[in-house]
Every structure is written in C-alpha cells, then in structure tokens.
Amino acid sequence: MARSRLHSSRNRAAVGFLLPFCVLFLATFIAPICYALYQSLFKVERSGALGLGGETEVFAGLSNYTHALEDSQFLEGFARVLLFGVVQVPVMILLATVLALLLEAASARGVVFFRTAFFLPYGVPGVIASILWGFLYVPGISPFVEMFHSAGFDVNFLSEGNLLWAIANIVTWEFTGYNMLILISQLKAVPDELYEAARIDGANAWQVAIRIKLPLIRPALVLTTVFSIIGTLQLFSEPLVLKPLTGNIDTGYTPNVHAYNEAFQSNNYNVAAAEAVLLALVACVLSFGFMRLVGRRGKVGDE
Amino acid sequence: MSLLTVAALYFLVPVYWLMVSATKNSSDLFGTFGFWFANPRPLEYLGDLLTYDDGIYLRWFANSVLYAGVGAALATLLSAAAGYALAKFDFRGRETVFNVVLAGVLIPGTALALPLYLMFSEVGMANTYWAVLVPSVVSPFGVYLCRIYAVASVPDSLLEAARIDGAGELTIFRVLVIRLMSPALITVFLFQFVHIWNNFFLPLVMLSNSDLYPITLGLTSWQGYADRQPLLYQLTVGGAFVSVIPLMILMVVLQRFWRTGLTEGSIKS
Numbered sequence: 157m158a159r160s161r162l163h164s165s166r167n168r169a170a171v172g173f174l175l176p177f178c179v180l181f182l183a184t185f186i187a188p189i190c191y192a193l194y195q196s197l198f199k200v201e202r203s204g205a206l207g208l209g210g211e212t213e214v215f216a217g218l219s220n221y222t223h224a225l226e227d228s229q230f231l232e233g234f235a236r237v238l239l240f241g242v243v244q245v246p247v248m249i250l251l252a253t254v255l256a257l258l259l260e261a262a263s264a265r266g267v268v269f270f271r272t273a274f275f276l277p278y279g280v281p282g283v284i285a286s287i288l289w290g291f292l293y294v295p296g297i298s299p300f301v302e303m304f305h306s307a308g309f310d311v312n313f314l315s316e317g318n319l320l321w322a323i324a325n326i327v328t329w330e331f332t333g334y335n336m337l338i339l340i341s342q343l344k345a346v347p348d349e350l351y352e353a354a355r356i357d358g359a360n361a362w363q364v365a366i367r368i369k370l371p372l373i374r375p376a377l378v379l380t381t382v383f384s385i386i387g388t389l390q391l392f393s394e395p396l397v398l399k400p401l402t403g404n405i406d407t408g409y410t411p412n413v414h415a416y417n418e419a420f421q422s423n424n425y426n427v428a429a430a431e432a433v434l435l436a437l438v439a440c441v442l443s444f445g446f447m448r449l450v451g452r453r454g455k456v457g458d459e
Numbered sequence: 460m461s462l463l464t465v466a467a468l469y470f471l472v473p474v475y476w477l478m479v480s481a482t483k484n485s486s487d488l489f490g491t492f493g494f495w496f497a498n499p500r501p502l503e504y505l506g507d508l509l510t511y512d513d514g515i516y517l518r519w520f521a522n523s524v525l526y527a528g529v530g531a532a533l534a535t536l537l538s539a540a541a542g543y544a545l546a547k548f549d550f551r552g553r554e555t556v557f558n559v560v561l562a563g564v565l566i567p568g569t570a571l572a573l574p575l576y577l578m579f580s581e582v583g584m585a586n587t588y589w590a591v592l593v594p595s596v597v598s599p600f601g602v603y604l605c606r607i608y609a610v611a612s613v614p615d616s617l618l619e620a621a622r623i624d625g626a627g628e629l630t631i632f633r634v635l636v637i638r639l640m641s642p643a644l645i646t647v648f649l650f651q652f653v654h655i656w657n658n659f660f661l662p663l664v665m666l667s668n669s670d671l672y673p674i675t676l677g678l679t680s681w682q683g684y685a686d687r688q689p690l691l692y693q694l695t696v697g698g699a700f701v702s703v704i705p706l707m708i709l710m711v712v713l714q715r716f717w718r719t720g721l722t723e724g725s726i727k728s
Contacts, residue, residue, distance in 0.1 A: 169628035170548035174556070177541035177602060184594045185563050188574035195574065251466075258463055266463075273467045275714045276474065279706035281657035283675045284699050287682050288473055291480070291696070292493075299476065299493030333470065337714055382565070390569045393659045397679060400686065412569050416664075419573055428573055436570040443565050 189436070195429035196220050220430035229408030230431065234438070236320065237410050241388035244324040249381055251328070252335035253373075257365050259336075260343045271340070274333035282330065286397035289326045294401050314402035323394045331387070335380040342376035343369060378450050382443045389439045392416070411435050474703075481700035485693040507690075508697045516698055518670060519677035523656055523702075525588070526673055530595030531652040535644050538598050542605025543636050547613060557606065563599035569660045576664045590665035591673070595655045601647040608643035609636070642716070649713045656706065674702045 199216035224230055255274060259267055277285065293313035295301045304311045313322045346369065354364050370377075392412040399405040407421065408414035411431060419428035480488060482499035491497035508516055545557050575594060579585040584593075613636055621631045637644070659675050666672060669680065678698050685691040 166548060166628070167550055170544045170550050172628075173540040173544035173548075173632065177537040177597070178556070180537065180593070180597045181560065181563065181599070184575065184597045185566065185571065185599070186559075188571045188578060189566070191578055192570075192574035195577065255463070255466055262463070270463050270467055272711055272714060274470050276707060276710050277470055279653065279710040279713075280474075280703055281659065281675045281706075283659045283679050284703060285473075287678065287695060287699055288477055290682075292473060292476060296489050297493065302492065329470065329473070386565060386567055390567045390660075392569060393679075397682065400683060412660075415573060420664075425573075425577060429577075432570040432573050436566055439567045439570070440562075440565055 189433075192429045192432050195426055196433050199426050216426065220427050221434070223427055224430045224434060227408075227414075229406065230411060230414045233408045233411045233414050237388055237391055240320055240324060240391070241385060243321075244327060245381060245384045245388060247324075248328045248332050248384060249335060249377065252332050252339060252380065253370075253377070255332070256336045256339035256343060256373075257369060259340060260369075261361060261365075271337070275337055276333065277330050278334040280330065282326075283393045283397055285326055285330050286394045289322070289329070290398050290401050293322055293398075314398070314404065316404045319398070319402060319404050323391070323398070326394050327387070327391075331384070335384070338380050339373055339376050342373045346372050374450070378447060382446060385442050385446060386439050389435060389442070474707075477696065477700050477703070481697045483693070483696075485689045488692055488696065504693060504697050505701070508694055508701065511690075511694055515669070515677065516674075516694075516701075519672050519674040520702065522671060523673040523675070526591050526595060526662075527652045527655040530592055530655045531648050533596040534598040534601055534651045535648040537596060538601030538605045538647050539637065539640060539644055540632065541602045542607075543609045543613070543632065543640070545602070545606045546609035547615070547618065560599045560602050564603065568658070572661050572664045575661075579665065585665055586667050586671065588671060591662050591671075594661060595651075595658070598647065598651050598654075601651060604643055604647055605640065608640055612643075613639050645716050649709065649716060653706070653709065653713070674698070678702065 197216060197218075197220070198213050199220065200211050201214050202211050259271055262270075280288070291297045292300055295312070298313075301311060301313070312318065350368060350372075351364060354368055359367065390412055391410040395405050395409040395413055399409075405413075407417040412435065415428045415431040415435065418424050418431060476493055479494060479496055482501045482504065483491065483497055484500075484504065487497045541560075545553060571594070576585055576590075579590050584590050617635065617639075618631060621635060626634075656673075657675070658673075659679075662671075662673050662676050666676065669677065672680070678695055681691045681695045681698065685695060
C-alpha cells in the first residue's frame with residue numbers, strides 16, 4: 157500500500173520533469189514532421205478564369221513527390237551536395253583527427269594556443285564566415301587573388317569549377333576545430349596505462365596512434381561523421397551569401413536552396429514540403445546507413 | 460609542430476583579415492592590400508556602425524543576445540529535467556521516449572523550419588520573437604547529454620537519502636541534481652547558445668520585420684544591398700568583426716568546458 161503510493165508519487169514527479177520538454181518537442185519536432193507529410197500530399201487548385209475564382213486544397217497523392225523527383229534542378233542539387241559530402245567530409249574528419257592526435261602527442265607548451273586557434277572559427281556563424289570568405293574570394297578585395305596575381309597566376313575562386321570547393325573550404329574552416337575537440341575529449345578518456353603498456357611492448361608513437369588511439373576514438377569519429385553528413389545535406393547559407401558574387405549559383409544549387417525558393421519565390425508550399433520530407437529522409441537513411449556500416453565492421457574487427 | 464603552425468595560419472588568417480579590414484572605409488577596402496592597415500580610424504567607423512539607420516545594429520545585437528541567452532537558458536533547464544527523469548526514474552515507455560528524442564538529433568533543422576513556419580503563421584506567431592525563441596528551447600542533443608551525465612554522476616543512494624529525509628522531488632532536483640550535473644549543464648548551455656546565435660535558416664524563414672532580426676540576418680541584409688550603397692561594405696565588415704568578438708571570447712571559455720560534458724556523451728554512444 158505504502159509502496160504503491162510511493163511509486164505513484166515518483167511517477168508523477170517523473171512526468172512533471174519530462175512534460176515541459178515533451179510538449180515542446182511534440183510542438184517543434186513531431187508536429188512539423190506530420191504537418192510537412194500532410195502538406196506534401198495535397199495541392200492547391202485554383203478555379204475560375206486566371207485562377208481568380210478562389211483556391212481549394214485537394215488531395216494530390218504522391219504527385220508533389222514525383223514533381224520534385226522529376227525536377228532536374230532539384231536532382232542536380234542533390235547530386236552536388238553528395239559530391240560535396242563525399243569529398244569534404246572525409247577531408248575534414250581526417251584533418252580533425254590528425255590535428256587531434258598531434259595536439260595529444262605534443263608537449264604541453266603551445267597546446268592551449270593551438271587548440272583555441274583551431275576552435276575559434278566554430279564561433280563564427282556560417283553566414284558571417286561566408287561573408288568573410290566571400291570577400292577573400294572576390295577579385296578587387298581579396299588579398300589572396302592579389303598575391304596570386306603578382307606571382308603570375310590568375311585564379312578565380314568563384315568560377316563554375318572552383319565554386320563548390322570554395323564552399324567546401326568555408327565549411328572545413330568552420331567545423332574542423334569543433335570535430336577536433338570532440339575527438340580530443342575522447343582521447344583524454346583513454347587511460348594512460350594503455351599507452352604505457354604499448355610502449356613497453358615496443359610500439360612506437362605511430363603504431364600507438366594507428367593501433368590504439370584510432371580504434372578507441374571510433375565512437376567519436378562516427379558521431380562527428382554523422383553530424384557532418386547531416387550538415388552537408390543542409391547546405392544553405394554559404395550558397396545564399398555567395399550568390400550575389402558569382403553567376404554560377406542558381407535557385408537550385410542545393411536541395412535546401414531549392415526548397416526555400418519553391419516556398420518563398422514560387423509560393424509552392426506543397427512541393428517545398430515534399431522536398432523537406434525527402435531531405436529529412438535522405439539524411440536519416442545516410443546517417444543510419446553509415447552507423448550500421450561502421451557498426452558491423454567494428455564488430456568483426458574488434459572480436 | 461610545423462603542421463600545427465600551418466593549420467593555425469589557415470584558421471587565423473581570415474580572422475586577422477577581418478580585424479584589419481574593420482579599420483578601413485569602403486574605398487580602402489577595395490583600394491589597399493588586405494593584410495595591412497591603411498588610414499585606420501576604428502573609433503570613427505565604430506561610430507558609423509552604431510548610429511547607422513537609428514542604431515539598428517545595436518538592436519540586432521540585442522536580439523541575438525535575447526534569442527541565444529534566453530533560449531539557451533530555457534533549453535538547458537528543460538534538458539536537465541528531462542535527462543534526469545529519463546536517467547533516474549523507472550517508468551513504462553522510458554526507452555521509447557528516449558529513442559524518439561534521439562532520432563530528433565538526426566532530423567535536419569532546415570527540414571523542420573519550413574513546416575514550422577507554416578504552422579506558426581496559421582496561429583499568427585510567425586514574424587514575432589516567439590517564432591525564433593520557441594523552437595530554440597528544444598534541444599534533443601541536450602537531453603541526450605544530460606541523461607548520460609545523470610546516469611554517471613547522480614548516485615541513487617544520495618537520492619534515496621534525500622527522500623528519506625523528507626525532501627520533495629522538486630527540491631531534490633533544484634538543490635541536489637542541478638548542482639551535481641552542473642558541468643554537463645554548462646556544456647549544454649554554451650553549445651545551445653552558439654547553436655542559436657549561429658542559426659540562420661530559422662530566423663530567415665520566420666522573420667520579415669527587420670526590427671526582429673538577429674545579427675546574422677541583419678548583416679546579410681546589409682551585404683545584399685552593398686552593391687547599391689557602398690557604405691554598407693564597410694558596415695558589413697565592421698559589423699561582422701564586432702559581432703564575432705563576444706563569440707570568440709565564448710569559444711575560449713567553451714573549449715575549456717567542452718571536455719566534461721562531451722566525453723561522457725561520446726564514450727557511451
């Protein structure tokens with residue numbers, strides 16, 4: 157009797173602690189997903205001459221999805237961010253790993269300075285970083301273009317071929333330090349005895365890094381890679397900010413840019429909703445796929 | 460060591476360029492070498508920045524502080540309570556709730572922003588402070604971090620002892636749990652603060668009244684008009700530099716606190 161009363165009062169407390177978060181989570185995560193799914197299945201039909209007779213919402217089945225998937229600009233945007241991700245994510249994670257291992261192995265002097273210097277760009281908002289690098293790319297302002305020019309090279313960072321990698325550079329600049337810090341925090345959790353043991357067994361610094369440190373920080377590597385994949389698919393502010401500086405960014409440069417324009421330029425919310433759903437779907441499939449891939453390989457390798 | 464130095468140059472040179480350029484007017488910005496000072500008049504340009512358009516820059520700055528400060532504080536409190544409940548109370552559906560929240564980490568924020576805008580405009584909340592604040596107080600990653608930290612750092616025996624002493628659940632949470640979890644809470648707060656401050660897509664979608672803009676949105680609007688109004692080049696660069704200073708200070712603090720919370724998070728993931 158007393159026991160069950162105790163339990164019910166505790167359950168009430170648990171509900172009280174959970175409720176505020178859950179209500180807002182429902183309102184800002186679950187509800188928008190459901191609403192986007194709903195919107196993506198309908199379309200607006202205009203009646204009367206020139207569509208002036210009013211608007212009615214009618215069920216459209218999957219036609220918004222087929223519309224999105226037949227839009228070559230939308231598909232090109234997807235292909236572009238996938239190409240971007242295949243190159244940029246590994247480069248950034250590799251750079252972050254190398255820097256983390258170097259900082260871990262370096263003697264105490266200067267480590268704090270370097271760690272802070274690498275992490276600093278993370279505090280620069282994506283749009284500000286894009287404005288900043290935009291100035292560093294554009295001829296007339298950029299000291300880099302000027303320096304290359306006086307050395308006899310004429311580079312155009314914003315040409316059609318270079319543009320995607322100019323954006324990749326902005327993203328790498330921003331997030332390498334952040335990923336490095338996550339990796340460092342995991343490296344710090346590795347007990348020192350493990351390194352001692354390895355050293356006594358005659359392993360050199362390189363072998364310790366490859367054979368011991370890398371496998372031990374694998375969870376952090378998976379975490380940072382998954383976050384980077386999600387980030388890549390969301391590319392938006394960089395192309396938006398660079399757009400006025402070059403003619404090579406169209407309204408569908410990335411899927412996000414396309415959905416944004418579909419909603420706010422063409423007033424086609426239903427197709428935009430379908431595109432948002434597709435984007436979330438691809439992000440989930442890629443992140444889960446990646447986690448399963450490394451999860452399985454890890455089991456085989458570890459045991 | 461040499462690789463570390465090269466990397467440091469890569470990360471610092473753009474910031475250095477921004478600092479140098481913030482002391483130039485628009486014509487020097489185009490006419491002089493970017494990596495060196497020319498006629499620096501920083502105070503005069505700071506005055507230009509702060510007084511342009513009736514001091515709209517300060518207003519954007521205050522908006523950013525409001526969104527990020529209030530948003531992150533509430534997000535931390537909500538995450539702490541939810542994470543603690545998920546870690547220390549045994550109830551049906553606990554794992555389901557946790558897994559759904561965890562899946563929330565993987566949903567791209569920009570995919571949520573569009574439908575959120577449509578929902579908010581139907582209830583008349585689009586283009587208000589609430590439109591940016593409300594979504595900012597929900598941090599699934601914060602809940603995840605808080606749960607893992609609560610499991611590791613809040614001993615059951617201590618909770619039992621407090622209950623036997625007759626302390627109510629809310630008092631236990633307020634006095635005991637918050638204190639024990641404070642390293643993780645600082646991490647969640649700083650992380651969410653930076654996240655909200657840097658968020659661009661949500662305010663872009665939600666806000667049309669420039670009085671409500673956070674600084675990121677304000678500066679892009681200036682950059683977009685700079686073609687027609689060259690003064691805005693100088694203001695954009697100077698404004699970007701001034702806006703980055705508080706975040707730089709925060710980064711120095713954050714990278715020190717980072718370890719405590721995230722280590723717990725990533726080991727067990």
